[in-house]
Amino acid sequence: MSFNNLDQLYRQVIMDHYKNPRNKGELEEGDLKINMNNPTCGDAIQLQLKVDDGKISDAKFIGEGCSISLASASMMTQSVKGLEVDQALKLSGIFSDMMQGKEYDEEDFDLGDIEALQGVSKFPARIKCATLSWKAMEKGFKEQDEA
Amino acid sequence: MMNVQDIRKQFPILHQEVNGKPLVYLDSAATSQKPTQVIDAVERYYKEINSNVHRGVHTLGTHATDAYEGAREKVREFIHASSTEEVIFTRGTTTALNMVASSYGRANLQEGDEVVITPMEHHSNIIPWQQVVKATGATLKYIPLQPDGTIALEDVENTVTANTKIVSVMQVSNVLGTINPIKEIAAIAHQHGAVMVVDGAQSTPHMNIDVQDLDCDFFAFSGHKMCGPTGIGVLYGKKKLLENMEPFEFGGEMIDFVGLYDSTWKELPWKFEGGTPIIAGAVGLGAAIDFLNEIGLDNIQQHETHLAKYAMEQLSTIEGVSIYGPEKRAGVVTFNSDDVHPHDVATVLDTEGIAVRAGHHCAQPLMKWLEVTATARASFYLYNTEEDVDTFVAGLRKAKEFFGHVF
Numbered sequence: 324m325s326f327n328n329l330d331q332l333y334r335q336v337i338m339d340h341y342k343n344p345r346n347k348g349e350l351e352e353g354d355l356k357i358n359m360n361n362p363t364c365g366d367a368i369q370l371q372l373k374v375d376d377g378k379i380s381d382a383k384f385i386g387e388g389c390s391i392s393l394a395s396a397s398m399m400t401q402s403v404k405g406l407e408v409d410q411a412l413k414l415s416g417i418f419s420d421m422m423q424g425k426e427y428d429e430e431d432f433d434l435g436d437i438e439a440l441q442g443v444s445k446f447p448a449r450i451k452c453a454t455l456s457w458k459a460m461e462k463g464f465k466e467q468d469e470a
Numbered sequence: 471m472m473n474v475q476d477i478r479k480q481f482p483i484l485h486q487e488v489n490g491k492p493l494v495y496l497d498s499a500a501t502s503q504k505p506t507q508v509i510d511a512v513e514r515y516y517k518e519i520n521s522n523v524h525r526g527v528h529t530l531g532t533h534a535t536d537a538y539e540g541a542r543e544k545v546r547e548f549i550h551a552s553s554t555e556e557v558i559f560t561r562g563t564t565t566a567l568n569m570v571a572s573s574y575g576r577a578n579l580q581e582g583d584e585v586v587i588t589p590m591e592h593h594s595n596i597i598p599w600q601q602v603v604k605a606t607g608a609t610l611k612y613i614p615l616q617p618d619g620t621i622a623l624e625d626v627e628n629t630v631t632a633n634t635k636i637v638s639v640m641q642v643s644n645v646l647g648t649i650n651p652i653k654e655i656a657a658i659a660h661q662h663g664a665v666m667v668v669d670g671a672q673s674t675p676h677m678n679i680d681v682q683d684l685d686c687d688f689f690a691f692s693g694h695k696m697c698g699p700t701g702i703g704v705l706y707g708k709k710k711l712l713e714n715m716e717p718f719e720f721g722g723e724m725i726d727f728v729g730l731y732d733s734t735w736k737e738l739p740w741k742f743e744g745g746t747p748i749i750a751g752a753v754g755l756g757a758a759i760d761f762l763n764e765i766g767l768d769n770i771q772q773h774e775t776h777l778a779k780y781a782m783e784q785l786s787t788i789e790g791v792s793i794y795g796p797e798k799r800a801g802v803v804t805f806n807s808d809d810v811h812p813h814d815v816a817t818v819l820d821t822e823g824i825a826v827r828a829g830h831h832c833a834q835p836l837m838k839w840l841e842v843t844a845t846a847r848a849s850f851y852l853y854n855t856e857e858d859v860d861t862f863v864a865g866l867r868k869a870k871e872f873f874g875h876v877f
Contacts, residue, residue, distance in 0.1 A: 328489070328821045329872055333814075364813060364829035365837065365844035387843045389813035390873075449817060 332446055333390065336439040341390040346383045346400035355467060359459035361451055366392045370400075370459040379403050379411055384456060391440075391449050396456035398436045408464055415457045422450045472769040478853050480505040480761075491823030494858045499644050499672060499802055499849030500827055501694045504758075508697055511757035515750050522746055524723065538749050541756030542739070548759045549689065550680040551706050555738040558705040558712075559752050563671040564594040566690030566705035567638070569718040569742065570667055571598035574688070575636060577716065581607035584634040586664070588613045588621060588650075589839045590643045593832045595669045599638065608635070615839060619646040619795045626658050634664040641673035645831045645847065646795030647778060647802035649673070656685050665711065671695060675851070676774055676800055678767045681706050693751060698758035702751030705742070712738050719744035770852045774801030777850040777859060784863040788870065794840055801850035804831070807866065810873045812846035818869035824862050 350371040360367035368386030372379055382400035386393070399418075403411040410431075418437060420427040424444040443453045478484055481503045486493050495503060515537060521530035523538045542554045551557055560566045575598075579585070585599045589612050603610045613629045616622050621639070630637060637659040641652050656666035665687040670679060675696035681689050688711070693702035707715075717724055717735055724744040726734040735741035762770065781803045785791050790808040807815060816828035827847045830837045837843060848862055 329818060332817065333872070365834075366813075367843065389811035391813070446817060448820075449813070452813060 331442045332449070334439040334442060336436050337390065337394045340394035340397040340436065344384075344393055344397040346397060346404075347385065348383050349385060350381055350383050355463040357459045357463035357466075359455055359462060361388075361392070361455055363451070364389075366452060366455055368392065368396055368456055368459060370396070370456055370463065372460065372463060374408065377409075378407050379405065388455070389449075389452055391443060392452040392455045395440060395453045398440070399456045399460070402432075402435060402437055403460065412461065412464060415461055418457050419454065422454055472765050472773060472852065474773070474853065474855050477505075477765065478855075480507065481853050482506060482509075484853060488823040488825070489821050491821075494822075494824040494861045496848040496850065496854065496858065496862055497825045497827050498675075498695070498851035498854075499847065501700065502675060502697050502851050503853065504699070504754075505697055505761050507761045508699070508754050508757045512699060512750050512754040515753045519753075520750075523749055524740070534749055537753050537756075538747065541752040541759075544756040544759045545704055548679070548763070549674070549691075549704075549706055550682055552682060553709060556706055556709050556712065558707065558739045558742045559747055560690075560703045560705050561701055561748065562692040562694070562703035563669060563690045564703075566688075566703055567594050567667070567669060568598045569705055570638075570688045570690070570707070571602045573715045573718050574665070574711065575599070575602035576606060579603070579606040579608040579635055582633055583608040584611050584631065585609070585636045585638065586611045586613060586630055586634050586659075587638050588640075589615055589835045590619065590646060590648065590833065591638075591640055591835070592644055592669060592671065593834070594671075595638055595640055595667075596835065599636075613639075618797075619643070619648050621648075621650055621655070623651065623654050623658065626655050630658055630662050630664060632662055634659070634662050636667060637664050638667035638669070640669040640671070642676070642800045642802075643795065643836075644672045644802065644849075645804050645833050645836055645845070647799030647804070648796055649798070649800055652686060653684050656687075660685070672800065672802070675762075676767070677771045687711055693755040693758060696755075696758055697761055699751045699754035702748045702755045704755075709738065712742070715742075717741050717744060721745050723747065765852060771800075773852060774850045774854075775799075777801055777854055777856070778803055780856055781848060781850075781859045781862070784859055785866070788863070788867060790870070791866070794845060801854075802847065803849070804845045804847040806842060806845050807870055810869050812844045814873065815846045815866065815869050818872060819862065819865045822861070822865040822868065824865050826862070 354374050355372040357370045366388035371383045373381040382404050384396045417427045483503050519533045521534040523535040542557050545557050546554045613625050659666040667688040668686045670689050670691040674691035687708050689706040694700040721744040724741050726736050778801045792806050794804045812828040829844050
């Protein structure tokens with residue numbers, strides 16, 4: 324049986340993050356706790372961020388969801404850790420462009436594992452799964468800004 | 471007996487490839503496909519008849535009115551209502567249930583009163599009641615479910631009290647496929663002086679409906695789940711109740727006399743149809759009713775019951791697959807595979823051209839009761855075949871193989 328189509332979406336590195344999620348768990352002392360769900364499908368995550376001097380010093384998540392949403396949350400926490408808040412938001416914008424199949428500017432970042440999610444853009448029904456944790460981060464910083 | 475191959479020929483959409491595979495459409499509980507007869511009726515309406523109803527003196531206006539009111543008579547006959555005064559066209563089941571909650575509920579509920587529903591309801595039969603009890607100070611109560619996802623009449627009797635003013639239950643569950651004993655529940659509601667509201671969205675497309683035999687007070691359903699167009703639905707209500715209810719929307723079409731500071735309403739059913747009605751939708755629904763009647767609702771129900779049973783037998787041969795809901799059910803099979811998330815199941819099936827639903831199916835309280843966050847669902851209609859089930863089961867095996875291979 325051929326899995327060609329599926330392999331484009333479910334790249335090995337994605338399945339590895341799904342199977343062995345990085346940063347899954349709760350921070351002992353988090354500054355930001357953001358709950359985000361996907362109301363159409365029931366995926367729900369809580370993202371926890373610790374910010375010191377404008378820099379994300381730690382990021383963790385808990386939640387339930389499909390392979391794409393959980394793998395994406397795992398990759399996202401991995402890649403924003405150590406970034407300045409505005410850099411993390413910029414990266415989120417790049418990820419959003421990637422999901423929409425647009426050209427994206429990757430010069431400033433080492434996208435690393437995230438690039439494996441590029442294939443999701445070919446599966447429109449799954450884009451919201453991939454962006455869930457990123458939207459959570461954006462929401463967290465927006466609310467912090469407004470507070 | 472119905473000839474499924476002949477029926478399939480009448481659904482143009484089924485004859486296409488999706489992702490390089492012949493389409494297997496197993497999402498009719500979300501929306502059904504449309505036969506040529508319905509598509510043509512809507513097209514003919516716009517090409518030959520289109521005009522506004524109940525106002526112009528001109529000929530087309532009369533034709534449009536005849537077509538619209540003719541559709542109402544078809545609906546009346548289809549659900550065995552005693553009069554077309556009891557048949558109100560709405561946007562769909564959601565609007566119909568909101569009309570009952572807003573118009574009947576707000577006028578008849580007060581502190582100390584109860585509205586009784588079940589945890590298996592679709593959001594559209596939960597949220598309108600949540601809102602109306604908040605506004606009136608009434609209480610919302612739930613009839614508990616049996617472990618197999620059915621309702622025991624004993625539990626209905628224990629939940630409904632003298633304070634209960636409204637009981638609202640779905641006739642067929644969009645998740646579990648449970649067929650609820652509406653007639654018996656209505657009898658209990660009436661013994662306590664409550665009105666019985668029925669969400670018929672998942673039953674009307676698939677079985678004979680007789681609102682007088684059920685003795686329900688309100689009955690709501692959607693056209694698009696029964697081979698009709700989107701944007702048209704029906705609220706049936708007993709005349710004596712509808713007569714005493716305030717209109718839901720105010721404006722054109724529904725008025726009798728309009729003064730500067732006060733107005734009066736048209737008689738039933740038009741006082742509930744403010745604005746230019748959904749004329750083409752009603753015409754399409756009328757054509758869908760003709761189509762379903764030609765095949766026979768009993769035949770359709772029998773066919774779907776068989777497909778659901780066959781699908782459950784086939785699924786039970788796959789290790790690690792849980793099926794939710796009772797043995798005896800309508801054409802809905804909701805399931806989970808212990809090693810593949812339902813979204814991933816749906817994506818793998820989609821690459822095989824198979825359309826199923828994944829998620830919470832607009833029934834979050836029921837998902838909580840099932841102790842799951844999401845499920846996958848295959849739902850059947852008159853155009854589905856045993857081969858569709860076989861393709862679906864093979865697709866599910868593939869999903870399990872793919873994810874099993876990864877882990």
